[in-house]
Protein backbone atom coordinates (compact mmCIF):
# COMPACT_ATOMS: atom_id res chain seq x y z
CA UNK A 1 0.00 0.00 0.00
CA UNK A 2 1.24 3.46 -0.87
CA UNK A 3 2.09 5.43 2.24
CA UNK A 4 -0.30 8.15 1.02
CA UNK A 5 -3.25 5.94 1.87
CA UNK A 6 -2.61 6.16 5.57
CA UNK A 7 -1.88 9.89 5.65
CA UNK A 8 -4.28 12.72 6.51
CA UNK A 9 -3.04 14.83 3.66
CA UNK A 10 -1.81 14.14 0.17
CA UNK A 11 1.30 15.86 -1.17
CA UNK A 12 0.53 17.26 -4.62
CA UNK A 13 2.77 18.74 -7.34
CA UNK A 14 1.28 20.48 -10.39
CA UNK A 15 3.11 20.67 -13.75
CA UNK A 16 1.93 23.51 -16.00
CA UNK A 17 0.62 26.64 -14.31
CA UNK A 18 -1.04 28.61 -17.08
CA UNK A 19 -4.67 29.29 -18.05
CA UNK A 20 -6.45 26.02 -17.28
CA UNK A 21 -4.38 25.27 -14.17
CA UNK A 22 -5.20 28.75 -12.86
CA UNK A 23 -8.93 28.48 -13.58
CA UNK A 24 -9.58 24.85 -12.73
CA UNK A 25 -6.85 22.66 -11.21
CA UNK A 26 -5.10 24.93 -8.72
CA UNK A 27 -8.29 26.33 -7.10
CA UNK A 28 -9.25 22.69 -6.45
CA UNK A 29 -6.06 21.97 -4.50
CA UNK A 30 -6.15 25.29 -2.65
CA UNK A 31 -9.72 24.54 -1.51
CA UNK A 32 -9.20 20.97 -0.30
CA UNK A 33 -8.17 20.71 3.33
CA UNK A 34 -6.61 17.30 2.72
CA UNK A 35 -4.12 18.59 0.14
CA UNK A 36 -0.61 19.72 0.83
CA UNK A 37 0.33 21.67 -2.30
CA UNK A 38 4.01 20.81 -2.18
CA UNK A 39 5.13 22.28 -5.49
CA UNK A 40 4.26 23.80 -8.82
CA UNK A 41 6.38 23.49 -11.95
CA UNK A 42 6.48 25.39 -15.24
CA UNK A 43 9.22 25.87 -17.81
CA UNK A 44 8.21 29.53 -17.53
CA UNK A 45 9.58 30.32 -14.09
CA UNK A 46 7.63 33.57 -13.73
CA UNK A 47 4.34 31.72 -14.23
CA UNK A 48 5.32 29.06 -11.72
CA UNK A 49 6.29 31.68 -9.12
CA UNK A 50 3.06 33.61 -9.61
CA UNK A 51 1.00 30.41 -9.23
CA UNK A 52 2.93 29.38 -6.10
CA UNK A 53 2.22 32.76 -4.52
CA UNK A 54 -1.45 32.75 -5.52
CA UNK A 55 -2.27 29.18 -4.47
CA UNK A 56 0.20 28.66 -1.64
CA UNK A 57 2.64 26.11 -3.08
CA UNK A 58 5.73 25.57 -0.95
CA UNK A 59 8.26 24.99 -3.77
CA UNK A 60 8.76 26.07 -7.38
CA UNK A 61 10.39 23.93 -10.09
CA UNK A 62 11.16 24.57 -13.74
CA UNK A 63 12.17 20.96 -14.40
CA UNK A 64 9.33 18.43 -14.24
CA UNK A 65 11.69 15.50 -13.55
CA UNK A 66 13.03 17.26 -10.46
CA UNK A 67 9.51 17.95 -9.17
CA UNK A 68 8.41 14.35 -9.80
CA UNK A 69 11.44 13.18 -7.80
CA UNK A 70 10.52 15.38 -4.82
CA UNK A 71 9.83 12.85 -2.05
CA UNK A 72 6.98 14.94 -0.64
CA UNK A 73 5.12 14.86 -3.96
CA UNK A 74 2.80 11.84 -3.84
CA UNK A 75 0.49 12.84 -6.64
CA UNK A 76 1.47 14.58 -9.87
CA UNK A 77 -0.96 16.74 -11.85
CA UNK A 78 -0.13 17.19 -15.54
CA UNK A 79 -1.72 20.38 -16.92
CA UNK A 80 0.59 21.07 -19.86
CA UNK A 81 0.04 20.98 -23.67
CA UNK A 82 -1.28 17.74 -25.15
CA UNK A 83 1.95 16.31 -26.61
CA UNK A 84 3.57 16.33 -23.14
CA UNK A 85 0.75 14.52 -21.27
CA UNK A 86 1.95 10.98 -21.94
CA UNK A 87 5.70 11.37 -21.27
CA UNK A 88 5.12 13.38 -18.08
CA UNK A 89 2.47 10.93 -16.86
CA UNK A 90 4.72 7.93 -17.55
CA UNK A 91 7.57 9.60 -15.66
CA UNK A 92 5.27 10.07 -12.68
CA UNK A 93 4.02 6.47 -12.85
CA UNK A 94 7.56 5.10 -13.08
CA UNK A 95 8.48 7.15 -10.00
CA UNK A 96 5.58 5.50 -8.11
CA UNK A 97 3.42 8.64 -7.99
CA UNK A 98 -0.34 8.84 -8.51
CA UNK A 99 -1.15 10.95 -11.55
CA UNK A 100 -3.92 13.16 -12.86
CA UNK A 101 -3.49 14.11 -16.51
CA UNK A 102 -5.36 16.53 -18.64
CA UNK A 103 -7.04 14.91 -21.62
CA UNK A 104 -6.13 13.45 -24.00
CA UNK A 105 -3.35 11.33 -22.59
CA UNK A 106 -2.33 10.63 -26.18
CA UNK A 107 -3.90 11.11 -29.58
CA UNK A 108 -3.91 7.34 -30.13
CA UNK A 109 -5.65 4.78 -27.95
CA UNK A 110 -2.89 2.17 -27.81
CA UNK A 111 -0.25 4.17 -25.86
CA UNK A 112 -3.02 5.28 -23.50
CA UNK A 113 -4.03 1.65 -22.82
CA UNK A 114 -0.34 0.85 -22.21
CA UNK A 115 -0.02 3.71 -19.72
CA UNK A 116 -3.12 2.50 -17.85
CA UNK A 117 -1.61 -1.00 -17.59
CA UNK A 118 1.74 0.44 -16.46
CA UNK A 119 0.04 2.38 -13.66
CA UNK A 120 -1.80 -0.75 -12.51
CA UNK A 121 1.46 -2.72 -12.52
CA UNK A 122 3.20 0.01 -10.53
CA UNK A 123 0.30 0.17 -8.02
CA UNK A 124 -0.48 3.84 -8.57
CA UNK A 125 -3.77 5.48 -9.35
CA UNK A 126 -4.64 7.53 -12.40
CA UNK A 127 -7.32 10.03 -13.27
CA UNK A 128 -8.03 11.64 -16.60
CA UNK A 129 -9.36 15.21 -16.64
CA UNK A 130 -12.87 14.46 -17.86
CA UNK A 131 -14.23 17.61 -16.23
CA UNK A 132 -17.94 16.96 -16.76
CA UNK A 133 -18.06 13.65 -14.90
CA UNK A 134 -17.79 15.88 -11.84
CA UNK A 135 -20.88 17.92 -12.63
CA UNK A 136 -23.41 17.36 -9.82
CA UNK A 137 -26.21 17.04 -12.41
CA UNK A 138 -24.34 14.36 -14.37
CA UNK A 139 -23.56 12.47 -11.14
CA UNK A 140 -27.27 12.55 -10.26
CA UNK A 141 -28.09 11.13 -13.70
CA UNK A 142 -25.65 8.31 -13.03
CA UNK A 143 -27.34 7.64 -9.67
CA UNK A 144 -30.81 7.57 -11.28
CA UNK A 145 -29.60 5.01 -13.81
CA UNK A 146 -27.87 2.87 -11.16
CA UNK A 147 -30.78 2.89 -8.67
CA UNK A 148 -33.41 2.07 -11.30
CA UNK A 149 -35.26 5.41 -11.19
CA UNK A 150 -35.11 5.63 -14.99
CA UNK A 151 -35.73 1.88 -15.55
CA UNK A 152 -34.23 0.11 -18.54
CA UNK A 153 -32.27 2.63 -20.61
CA UNK A 154 -33.50 3.00 -24.20
CA UNK A 155 -31.93 6.15 -25.57
CA UNK A 156 -29.03 8.43 -24.62
CA UNK A 157 -28.66 11.71 -26.50
CA UNK A 158 -25.55 13.76 -25.88
CA UNK A 159 -24.27 17.02 -27.27
CA UNK A 160 -21.09 18.99 -26.64
CA UNK A 161 -21.34 22.22 -28.53
CA UNK A 162 -20.98 25.97 -28.23
CA UNK A 163 -20.08 28.90 -30.47
CA UNK A 164 -16.45 29.18 -29.38
CA UNK A 165 -15.21 29.08 -33.01
CA UNK A 166 -18.19 30.47 -34.88
CA UNK A 167 -16.16 33.63 -35.51
CA UNK A 168 -13.40 32.68 -38.01
CA UNK A 169 -11.14 35.36 -36.51
CA UNK A 170 -11.13 33.76 -33.07
CA UNK A 171 -7.82 31.84 -33.18
CA UNK A 172 -7.82 28.07 -33.16
CA UNK A 173 -5.34 26.78 -30.59
CA UNK A 174 -4.85 23.13 -31.18
CA UNK A 175 -3.79 22.56 -34.77
CA UNK A 176 -0.80 20.25 -35.02
CA UNK A 177 2.14 21.89 -36.85
CA UNK A 178 2.23 20.68 -40.45
CA UNK A 179 -1.38 19.46 -40.41
CA UNK A 180 -2.60 18.87 -44.02
CA UNK A 181 -4.58 21.79 -45.46
CA UNK A 182 -6.43 19.89 -48.18
CA UNK A 183 -8.48 17.44 -46.14
CA UNK A 184 -10.74 17.33 -43.15
CA UNK A 185 -8.96 17.55 -39.80
CA UNK A 186 -11.08 15.82 -37.12
CA UNK A 187 -11.39 18.45 -34.40
CA UNK A 188 -14.65 18.95 -32.51
CA UNK A 189 -15.04 15.16 -32.28
CA UNK A 190 -11.65 15.06 -30.52
CA UNK A 191 -11.72 18.27 -28.47
CA UNK A 192 -15.33 18.10 -27.33
CA UNK A 193 -16.21 14.55 -28.33
CA UNK A 194 -13.70 12.86 -26.02
CA UNK A 195 -15.53 14.35 -23.00
CA UNK A 196 -18.96 13.58 -24.38
CA UNK A 197 -18.12 10.01 -25.35
CA UNK A 198 -16.74 9.39 -21.86
CA UNK A 199 -20.00 10.65 -20.35
CA UNK A 200 -22.16 8.58 -22.71
CA UNK A 201 -20.07 5.48 -21.99
CA UNK A 202 -20.11 6.09 -18.23
CA UNK A 203 -23.91 6.43 -18.27
CA UNK A 204 -24.80 3.80 -20.86
CA UNK A 205 -21.97 1.26 -20.82
CA UNK A 206 -19.78 0.08 -23.68
CA UNK A 207 -20.36 1.23 -27.25
CA UNK A 208 -20.70 -1.68 -29.68
CA UNK A 209 -20.85 0.06 -33.04
CA UNK A 210 -20.93 3.58 -34.51
CA UNK A 211 -21.83 5.39 -37.74
CA UNK A 212 -21.09 9.05 -38.29
CA UNK A 213 -20.81 12.10 -40.46
CA UNK A 214 -18.40 15.01 -40.01
CA UNK A 215 -17.80 18.18 -41.98
CA UNK A 216 -16.15 21.56 -42.17
CA UNK A 217 -18.50 24.54 -42.11
CA UNK A 218 -16.03 27.47 -41.92
CA UNK A 219 -13.22 26.91 -44.47
CA UNK A 220 -10.96 29.85 -43.56
CA UNK A 221 -9.89 30.65 -40.03
CA UNK A 222 -7.22 32.30 -37.96
CA UNK A 223 -4.86 29.71 -36.49
CA UNK A 224 -2.80 30.66 -33.44
CA UNK A 225 0.77 31.52 -34.43
CA UNK A 226 -0.01 31.97 -38.15
CA UNK A 227 -0.66 35.28 -39.96
CA UNK A 228 -4.17 36.15 -41.21
CA UNK A 229 -6.93 33.70 -42.11
CA UNK A 230 -5.77 30.30 -43.34
CA UNK A 231 -7.56 27.83 -45.56
CA UNK A 232 -7.96 24.90 -43.21
CA UNK A 233 -10.63 22.20 -43.18
CA UNK A 234 -11.22 21.96 -39.45
CA UNK A 235 -14.01 19.53 -38.64
CA UNK A 236 -16.31 21.88 -36.78
CA UNK A 237 -19.40 19.66 -36.66
CA UNK A 238 -19.85 15.90 -36.13
CA UNK A 239 -22.85 13.64 -35.63
CA UNK A 240 -22.72 9.95 -34.68
CA UNK A 241 -25.27 7.26 -34.01
CA UNK A 242 -24.38 4.61 -31.49
CA UNK A 243 -25.43 1.02 -30.81
CA UNK A 244 -24.60 0.25 -27.20
CA UNK A 245 -23.62 -3.28 -26.14
CA UNK A 246 -26.74 -3.21 -23.91
CA UNK A 247 -28.94 -2.64 -26.96
CA UNK A 248 -29.63 1.00 -26.06
CA UNK A 249 -29.40 3.63 -28.80
CA UNK A 250 -27.21 6.72 -28.65
CA UNK A 251 -27.14 9.96 -30.58
CA UNK A 252 -24.12 12.24 -30.33
CA UNK A 253 -23.38 15.74 -31.65
CA UNK A 254 -20.26 17.84 -31.27
CA UNK A 255 -19.86 21.34 -32.67
CA UNK A 256 -17.54 24.31 -32.48
CA UNK A 257 -20.06 26.55 -34.22
CA UNK A 258 -23.47 25.89 -32.62
CA UNK A 259 -24.70 29.12 -31.06
CA UNK A 260 -24.71 28.80 -27.29
CA UNK A 261 -22.57 29.34 -24.24
CA UNK A 262 -19.85 27.26 -22.59
CA UNK A 263 -19.38 24.46 -21.89
CA UNK A 264 -22.46 23.41 -23.85
CA UNK A 265 -22.76 19.81 -22.69
CA UNK A 266 -26.22 18.29 -22.56
CA UNK A 267 -27.24 14.72 -21.77
CA UNK A 268 -30.73 13.32 -22.18
CA UNK A 269 -31.40 9.81 -20.90
CA UNK A 270 -34.69 8.05 -21.67
CA UNK A 271 -35.66 4.83 -19.87
CA UNK A 272 -38.70 2.62 -19.33
CA UNK A 273 -39.66 4.41 -16.10
CA UNK A 274 -38.42 7.94 -16.58
CA UNK A 275 -36.24 10.41 -18.41
CA UNK A 276 -33.78 13.04 -17.28
CA UNK A 277 -32.00 15.99 -18.84
CA UNK A 278 -28.75 17.44 -17.50
CA UNK A 279 -27.90 20.76 -19.14
CA UNK A 280 -24.38 22.03 -18.46
CA UNK A 281 -24.59 25.42 -20.11
CA UNK A 282 -23.64 28.55 -18.17
CA UNK A 283 -26.62 30.84 -18.46
CA UNK A 284 -27.50 33.83 -16.32
CA UNK A 285 -24.99 32.88 -13.59
CA UNK A 286 -26.23 29.29 -13.23
CA UNK A 287 -23.77 26.57 -14.27
CA UNK A 288 -26.23 23.75 -14.86
CA UNK A 289 -29.82 22.53 -14.56
CA UNK A 290 -31.42 19.13 -14.12
CA UNK A 291 -34.92 17.96 -15.10
CA UNK A 292 -36.77 14.70 -14.51
CA UNK A 293 -39.94 13.22 -16.00
CA UNK A 294 -41.62 9.93 -15.10
CA UNK A 295 -43.61 7.53 -17.22
CA UNK A 296 -46.74 8.45 -15.23
CA UNK A 297 -45.97 12.21 -15.04
CA UNK A 298 -44.43 13.08 -18.38
CA UNK A 299 -43.87 16.81 -17.95
CA UNK A 300 -40.21 17.47 -17.11
CA UNK A 301 -39.82 19.08 -13.69
CA UNK A 302 -36.80 20.98 -12.51
CA UNK A 303 -34.82 19.14 -9.80
CA UNK A 304 -32.93 21.40 -7.43
CA UNK A 305 -29.21 20.62 -7.09
CA UNK A 306 -28.68 20.85 -3.35
CA UNK A 307 -25.68 22.23 -1.51
CA UNK A 308 -24.76 18.68 -0.45
CA UNK A 309 -24.12 17.79 -4.11
CA UNK A 310 -21.70 20.68 -4.59
CA UNK A 311 -18.08 20.81 -3.43
CA UNK A 312 -17.79 22.76 -0.15
CA UNK A 313 -17.62 26.50 -0.63
CA UNK A 314 -19.18 26.49 -4.13
CA UNK A 315 -22.62 27.36 -5.49
CA UNK A 316 -24.17 26.95 -8.91
CA UNK A 317 -22.90 30.48 -9.60
CA UNK A 318 -19.27 29.35 -9.22
CA UNK A 319 -17.65 29.41 -12.69
CA UNK A 320 -17.97 25.94 -14.17
CA UNK A 321 -14.23 25.16 -14.57
CA UNK A 322 -13.71 25.76 -10.86
CA UNK A 323 -16.96 24.08 -9.80
CA UNK A 324 -16.29 20.86 -11.67
CA UNK A 325 -12.55 20.72 -11.03
CA UNK A 326 -12.94 21.30 -7.31
CA UNK A 327 -15.19 18.25 -7.35
CA UNK A 328 -12.79 16.23 -9.54
CA UNK A 329 -9.75 17.03 -7.40
CA UNK A 330 -11.67 16.26 -4.19
CA UNK A 331 -12.76 12.89 -5.56
CA UNK A 332 -9.28 11.91 -6.65
CA UNK A 333 -7.57 12.97 -3.44
CA UNK A 334 -10.19 11.23 -1.32
CA UNK A 335 -10.04 8.11 -3.54
CA UNK A 336 -6.31 7.91 -2.84
CA UNK A 337 -6.39 8.75 0.85
CA UNK A 338 -9.32 6.44 1.60
CA UNK A 339 -8.43 3.66 -0.81
CA UNK A 340 -11.80 4.01 -2.58
CA UNK A 341 -12.61 2.38 -5.94
CA UNK A 342 -11.06 4.15 -8.91
CA UNK A 343 -13.11 5.98 -11.52
CA UNK A 344 -12.36 8.06 -14.60
CA UNK A 345 -8.92 6.54 -15.06
CA UNK A 346 -6.39 6.45 -17.90
CA UNK A 347 -8.19 3.28 -19.05
CA UNK A 348 -11.38 5.31 -19.49
CA UNK A 349 -9.37 7.88 -21.42
CA UNK A 350 -8.07 5.16 -23.72
CA UNK A 351 -11.60 3.78 -24.26
CA UNK A 352 -12.85 7.26 -25.17
CA UNK A 353 -9.98 7.64 -27.64
CA UNK A 354 -10.80 4.26 -29.17
CA UNK A 355 -14.39 5.39 -29.77
CA UNK A 356 -13.27 8.73 -31.25
CA UNK A 357 -11.10 6.73 -33.67
CA UNK A 358 -14.05 4.48 -34.60
CA UNK A 359 -16.26 7.53 -35.28
CA UNK A 360 -13.61 9.08 -37.53
CA UNK A 361 -13.15 5.81 -39.43
CA UNK A 362 -16.94 5.42 -39.85
CA UNK A 363 -17.10 8.85 -41.46
CA UNK A 364 -14.08 8.27 -43.71
CA UNK A 365 -15.31 4.89 -44.94
CA UNK A 366 -19.03 5.76 -44.88
CA UNK A 367 -19.90 2.61 -42.90
CA UNK A 368 -20.69 1.18 -39.45
CA UNK A 369 -17.57 0.50 -37.40
CA UNK A 370 -17.44 -1.92 -34.47
CA UNK A 371 -15.64 -0.32 -31.52
CA UNK A 372 -12.34 -1.97 -30.66
CA UNK A 373 -12.46 -4.17 -33.78
Ligand SMILES: NC(=O)c1ccc[n+]([C@@H]2O[C@H](COP(=O)([O-])OP(=O)(O)OC[C@H]3O[C@@H](n4cnc5c(N)ncnc54)[C@H](O)[C@@H]3O)[C@@H](O)[C@H]2O)c1
Pocket residue numbers: 015016017018019020021041042043044047062063064079080081082084102103104129130131
Ligand atom coordinates in the same frame (compact mmCIF):
# COMPACT_ATOMS: atom_id res chain seq x y z
N1 LIG B 1 -10.54 19.23 -19.26
C1 LIG B 1 -10.94 20.37 -19.79
O1 LIG B 1 -12.15 20.64 -19.79
C2 LIG B 1 -9.93 21.31 -20.35
C3 LIG B 1 -10.25 22.66 -20.59
C4 LIG B 1 -9.22 23.52 -21.04
C5 LIG B 1 -7.93 23.03 -21.27
N2 LIG B 1 -7.67 21.71 -21.05
C6 LIG B 1 -6.31 21.16 -21.26
O2 LIG B 1 -5.47 21.59 -20.22
C7 LIG B 1 -4.09 21.66 -20.68
C8 LIG B 1 -3.49 23.00 -20.34
O3 LIG B 1 -4.24 24.02 -20.97
P1 LIG B 1 -3.77 25.55 -20.95
O4 LIG B 1 -4.80 26.29 -21.75
O5 LIG B 1 -3.46 25.98 -19.56
O6 LIG B 1 -2.41 25.43 -21.81
P2 LIG B 1 -1.25 26.52 -21.96
O7 LIG B 1 -0.48 26.08 -23.16
O8 LIG B 1 -1.80 27.89 -21.90
O9 LIG B 1 -0.35 26.31 -20.64
C9 LIG B 1 0.47 25.19 -20.46
C10 LIG B 1 1.60 25.53 -19.50
O10 LIG B 1 2.46 24.38 -19.41
C11 LIG B 1 3.83 24.83 -19.43
N3 LIG B 1 4.66 23.72 -19.91
C12 LIG B 1 4.73 23.20 -21.16
N4 LIG B 1 5.56 22.14 -21.20
C13 LIG B 1 6.03 21.98 -19.93
C14 LIG B 1 6.93 21.07 -19.33
N5 LIG B 1 7.49 20.08 -20.04
N6 LIG B 1 7.20 21.19 -18.01
C15 LIG B 1 6.62 22.18 -17.29
N7 LIG B 1 5.76 23.08 -17.81
C16 LIG B 1 5.47 22.99 -19.10
C17 LIG B 1 3.82 26.04 -20.33
O11 LIG B 1 4.93 26.88 -20.09
C18 LIG B 1 2.47 26.70 -19.95
O12 LIG B 1 2.63 27.62 -18.88
C19 LIG B 1 -4.17 21.37 -22.20
O13 LIG B 1 -3.88 20.02 -22.42
C20 LIG B 1 -5.62 21.65 -22.54
O14 LIG B 1 -6.07 20.90 -23.65
C21 LIG B 1 -8.64 20.87 -20.60
